[in-house]
Amino acid sequence: MSKYIIISRLTDEGGKTLKKNASRIKEMNEELKNMGVKVIEQYAVLGNFDFLNIVEAQNETIMAKAVIELASRGTIRTETYMAIPIDEFINSMG
Numbered sequence: 001m002s003k004y005i006i007i008s009r010l011t012d013e014g015g016k017t018l019k020k021n022a023s024r025i026k027e028m029n030e031e032l033k034n035m036g037v038k039v040i041e042q043y044a045v046l047g048n049f050d051f052l053n054i055v056e057a058q059n060e061t062i063m064a065k066a067v068i069e070l071a072s073r074g075t076i077r078t079e080t081y082m083a084i085p086i087d088e089f090i091n092s093m094g
Contacts, residue, residue, distance in 0.1 A: 001056040003040070003083040004063050007049045014075030025051075028070070035066040054083070 010018060017024055029039045032055070041054040057063040060082070067080050084092075 001038075001058060002060070002063075003085070004055050004057060005081045005083050006051075006053040006055060006067065006078050007045075007081075008051045008053070008076050008078040009048070010050050011075055011077060017075055032066055035069065036062040037066045 025042070029042070032039060036057055038056045039053055040056055043052045044050065045052050055063075057066070063080060067078050070076055070078060
């Protein structure tokens, strides 16, 4: 399993949805799980983004499909990064 970091911003519509139903966040975690993406850690953050999620997925294709599904709803905009464990990175340096 590969790890990814998803940072996201709510759209105006997403903000309205969240205000009406804050538990929607947990519902989305279940939806991601059903798409093959497991949420490992999740944070609400202050600044240019609203949320930071550390997730796992089998591969980039599964991750891309899940992020596109989320974006298609119009409630959130994301940036996704692959995360390499530091020991794995150090070992790859030879």
